[in-house]
Amino acid sequence: MANKEKFLIDRSRYDQADTVNTKFIADQGLNEKVVREISRQKNESEWMLKKRLDAFALFQKTPLPNFGPSLEKLDLNKIVYFVRPNTTEKKSWKDVPKDIRKTFDRLGIPEAEKKALAGVGAQYDSDIVYHNLKKEWEELGVIFENMDTAVQKYPELVKRYFMTDCIGINDHKFVMLHAAVWSGGTFIYVPPGVKVSIPLQAYFRMNAERGGQFEHTLIIVDKGAELHYIEGCSAPRFEASALHAGCVELHVHEGAKMRYSSIENWSKNTFNLNTKRAVVDKNGVIEWVNGNLGSGTTMLYPCSILRGEGSHSDSMGIAFAGAGQNQDTGSKVVHIAPNTSSTIRSKSISKGGGIASYRGHVRVTPGAQNAKVSVTCDALLFDQGSQSDTYPFMKIENNSATIAHEASAGKISDEDIFYLMSRSLSSEQAVQMIVSGFIDPIVRTLPLEYAVELNKLIALEMENSIG
Amino acid sequence: MIKEYLIDNLIKNKDFPDWMIEGRNAALNKLVSLRHNTKYGLGMYPFFSPPDLGHLEKDIDLPITISAPDNVHIVSLTEALCIPYYQNILKEYYHLPFVPEKLPSTAYFLKAFIPSGYIIHVPKGFHDDSPITIDIQANKNLQLGYLLILADEDCQVSFIEKNQNTNPSTYLAALATNIIAQDNAKVEYTRLHKSVAPHFVLQSTTIGNNAEVTFLDANQGSTLAQADIRTTLVGEKSRVKHMHMIRLEKEQKYDVFSAIHHQGSHSHSEMLSKTILNDSSHAIYRGLTNINQDAMDAVASQKEDTLLLGEKAKIDTVPMLEIQNDLVQAHHSTAITHINAEQLFYLQSRGLSTPESKEIIMQGFLAPVWERISCKAARAILLS
Numbered sequence: 064m065a066n067k068e069k070f071l072i073d074r075s076r077y078d079q080a081d082t083v084n085t086k087f088i089a090d091q092g093l094n095e096k097v098v099r100e101i102s103r104q105k106n107e108s109e110w111m112l113k114k115r116l117d118a119f120a121l122f123q124k125t126p127l128p129n130f131g132p133s134l135e136k137l138d139l140n141k142i143v144y145f146v147r148p149n150t151t152e153k154k155s156w157k158d159v160p161k162d163i164r165k166t167f168d169r170l171g172i173p174e175a176e177k178k179a180l181a182g183v184g185a186q187y188d189s190d191i192v193y194h195n196l197k198k199e200w201e202e203l204g205v206i207f208e209n210m211d212t213a214v215q216k217y218p219e220l221v222k223r224y225f226m227t228d229c230i231g232i233n234d235h236k237f238v239m240l241h242a243a244v245w246s247g248g249t250f251i252y253v254p255p256g257v258k259v260s261i262p263l264q265a266y267f268r269m270n271a272e273r274g275g276q277f278e279h280t281l282i283i284v285d286k287g288a289e290l291h292y293i294e295g296c297s298a299p300r301f302e303a304s305a306l307h308a309g310c311v312e313l314h315v316h317e318g319a320k321m322r323y324s325s326i327e328n329w330s331k332n333t334f335n336l337n338t339k340r341a342v343v344d345k346n347g348v349i350e351w352v353n354g355n356l357g358s359g360t361t362m363l364y365p366c367s368i369l370r371g372e373g374s375h376s377d378s379m380g381i382a383f384a385g386a387g388q389n390q391d392t393g394s395k396v397v398h399i400a401p402n403t404s405s406t407i408r409s410k411s412i413s414k415g416g417g418i419a420s421y422r423g424h425v426r427v428t429p430g431a432q433n434a435k436v437s438v439t440c441d442a443l444l445f446d447q448g449s450q451s452d453t454y455p456f457m458k459i460e461n462n463s464a465t466i467a468h469e470a471s472a473g474k475i476s477d478e479d480i481f482y483l484m485s486r487s488l489s490s491e492q493a494v495q496m497i498v499s500g501f502i503d504p505i506v507r508t509l510p511l512e513y514a515v516e517l518n519k520l521i522a523l524e525m526e527n528s529i530g
Numbered sequence: 531m532i533k534e535y536l537i538d539n540l541i542k543n544k545d546f547p548d549w550m551i552e553g554r555n556a557a558l559n560k561l562v563s564l565r566h567n568t569k570y571g572l573g574m575y576p577f578f579s580p581p582d583l584g585h586l587e588k589d590i591d592l593p594i595t596i597s598a599p600d601n602v603h604i605v606s607l608t609e610a611l612c613i614p615y616y617q618n619i620l621k622e623y624y625h626l627p628f629v630p631e632k633l634p635s636t637a638y639f640l641k642a643f644i645p646s647g648y649i650i651h652v653p654k655g656f657h658d659d660s661p662i663t664i665d666i667q668a669n670k671n672l673q674l675g676y677l678l679i680l681a682d683e684d685c686q687v688s689f690i691e692k693n694q695n696t697n698p699s700t701y702l703a704a705l706a707t708n709i710i711a712q713d714n715a716k717v718e719y720t721r722l723h724k725s726v727a728p729h730f731v732l733q734s735t736t737i738g739n740n741a742e743v744t745f746l747d748a749n750q751g752s753t754l755a756q757a758d759i760r761t762t763l764v765g766e767k768s769r770v771k772h773m774h775m776i777r778l779e780k781e782q783k784y785d786v787f788s789a790i791h792h793q794g795s796h797s798h799s800e801m802l803s804k805t806i807l808n809d810s811s812h813a814i815y816r817g818l819t820n821i822n823q824d825a826m827d828a829v830a831s832q833k834e835d836t837l838l839l840g841e842k843a844k845i846d847t848v849p850m851l852e853i854q855n856d857l858v859q860a861h862h863s864t865a866i867t868h869i870n871a872e873q874l875f876y877l878q879s880r881g882l883s884t885p886e887s888k889e890i891i892m893q894g895f896l897a898p899v900w901e902r903i904s905c906k907a908a909r910a911i912l913l914s
Binding site for chain 1: 823836838839840841842843844845846847848849850851852853854855856857858859860861862863864865866867868
């Protein structure tokens with residue numbers, strides 16, 4: 064009974080505004096001066112500054128991608144690339160778009176959380192939120208830290224893994240940009256043999272650099288360890304900035320298991336150009352669970368590099384494209400070592416003129432003996448004007464591989480709707496039930512509160528009561 | 531220098547109409563503007579590059595021999611341009627796929643420099659079980675040709691095209707083909723190629739109301755080949771089958787783009803590809819099914835299967851779907867594997883040698899393709 068107090072969260076503590084210390088907001092646009100200033104303000108070591116500058120030099124001479132949705136409307140010169148922590152902008156609740164406020168109400172998001180998500184309330188201090196949990200992890204040797212803090216506290220560990228052999232700074236234009244201006248994010252290290260039983264979450268990790276759009280997540284799961292990490296939430300994030308170019312690097316060492324769940328629901332004015340990749344060593348397992356609901360344009364292709372013998376990747380994703388949205392998502396797997404396997408399951412829903420595209424890449428290199436791959440893509444189109452595209456690239460260079468891919472696209476069968484209506488459901492309820500069943504394989508892998516929220520949000524989109 | 535060649539050899543000496551010259555110039559400009567070959571994405575590069583334009587010879591007509599019954603009209607391209615009926619048809623279809631469309635650079639080269647060709651006009655109501663045969667035998671360094679096949683209303687006809695160039699010094703043999711199946715026509719077209727010379731095919735098919743085209747592309751071991759094959763289902767209830775039977779060995783290479791565009795309502799398409807790759811052979815297969823927003827109740831399927839037998843054999847495959855209408859059924863599937871050990875053992879245990887057993891399994895693997903061909907003569911060639 065004495066411990067019960069631990070589990071009651073006093074939410075009123077979140078309603079206090081943070082003290083403003085110094086204020087710094089960079090000018091719009093990017094130049095070397097901004098990059099150096101970011102590094103200076105963070106008090107970074109020389110190696111990090113050099114990485115930023117090298118990346119910036121590459122960014123300047125690299126063109127935009129020549130595939131996927133149009134990025135014409137993305138004006139990189141109008142983005143503010145750095146806002147110092149604890150800087151408050153004069154923003155009020157009434158500036159938040161009506162559809163976002165309505166969604167919060169319908170999802171039952173508590174008052175304080177609404178404001179944090181909308182960027183109008185106080186930033187949460189993660190120390191308050193995770194204080195009790197942190198002690199348990201520390202006893203296990205788990206490090207769960209803000210990325211900026213980790214660079215200072217664990218320099219050797221970070222230097223070894225930060226944008227080295229997982230995502231190099233020269234990967235593509237938006238990785239180059241990210242490497243130059245990254246700020247904030249999450250660093251997790253799980254020592255050998257430690258199995259973290261509860262999912263770690265970054266829901267409240269917004270207290271640090273207000274570079275939510277260039278946050279860097281670096282997770283290392285050492286030999287034989289296990290971790291489930293959840294990022295994001297299904298409630299919409301409102302950002303005035305139009306670009307989200309984050310990076311997620313996962314290192315899954317020998318015999319380790321990692322599940323990375325991410326629900327992204329950026330506001331519809333956002334370009335979501337995230338890069339996510341995992342390198343998996345011998346007998347390691349990586350599981351991706353992705354839900355892409357918001358943003359106007361998304362280009363997101365979580366990638367697994369199976370470089371250790373016997374390693375495995377499992378990727379599940381749901382993408383919802385409503386009016387004005389273009390969700391260009393997919394999965395990539397590269398089989399390098401022998402006896403590796405991967406599965407990809409992708410589901411998409413297009414409604415109200417939305418465009419949902421699956422863009423995948425499976426590569427089996429000459430050394431990947433006995434690779435086994437299974438890819439399944441299903442698309443639901445709700446109405447005329449909506450679009451679904453599938454572009455699965457497969458490059459197979461080893462004759463012992465076994466590869467299977469299948470995809471289907473269509474609308475909800477009238478017979479299925481009739482069946483449910485004949486059991487006294489309304490047509491809307493019937494559609495919602497069928498859609499819930501359609502996305503169930505992904506939803507069931509999420510913790511309960513995420514699953515409930517995700518189902519609710521999809522249901523709201525079906526009702527067309529948002530936006 | 532290139533433009534002078536085009537003007538001197540192809541335009542001054544032959545009476546090409548203005549619309550054709552305009553199209554050729556547009557293709558030439560596109561070719562020149564392409565600084566490098568098309569990249570298909572994610573590390574896939576086509577094997578072909580267009581010939582060095584400084585090596586064009588004066589006579590580059592591709593020898594095409596056509597055998598057909600008397601009531602089938604065979605007209606040379608030059609003659610057809612003087613006949614208003616055929617000129618109108620050429621004007622509508624000659625530049626399909628349209629020059630601005632994203633084509634391989636060799637396609638622009640072909641469209642700019644085609645010197646000659648034929649129109650094969652199958653008349654209304656034509657019905658004959660014997661196929662029309664088209665033999666292509668390149669015998670010079672560079673040869674280009676053109677075929678327009680006009681299957682008139684209500685006809686039922688089959689074609690067998692054979693390209694079996696054995697001249698290893700041929701630089702490039704290329705053929706552009708337009709197939710037009712008018713209302714209620716039924717066309718079966720089998721292309722067989724086993725050429726030691728690099729060859730390129732650009733094919734565009736247009737299918738009218740209730741018409742049906744069954745197309746089989748059988749690569750029986752060409753050294754280096756590329757094909758760009760596109761069909762538009764324009765008419766209501768139009769139907770097409772695109773089939774590919776590819777069997778490569780040694781260091782043979784094949785790059786094929788097979789696309790079907792649904793425009794008419796209740797249209798139906800089936801794409802089926804079976805590929806066997808031995809030794810160090812390499813195939814790039816890109817299949818595209820596009821259903822546009824007007825194609826209500828369209829039904830489309832794609833199936834691509836590959837047997838990778840050679841240790842260094844490679845397959846790049848991209849089965850694509852672009853769906854812009856919710857009232858459709860579309861699906862595709864791809865499987866890449868090797869010979870099933872249990873099946874092999876089963877046959878060996880019945881006294882067959884390993885090569886014999888493998889051959890039977892491979893024939894069984896390919897059977898779903900040739901079984902869809904009704905022309906007996908074509909089947910006989912495929913099975914031989």
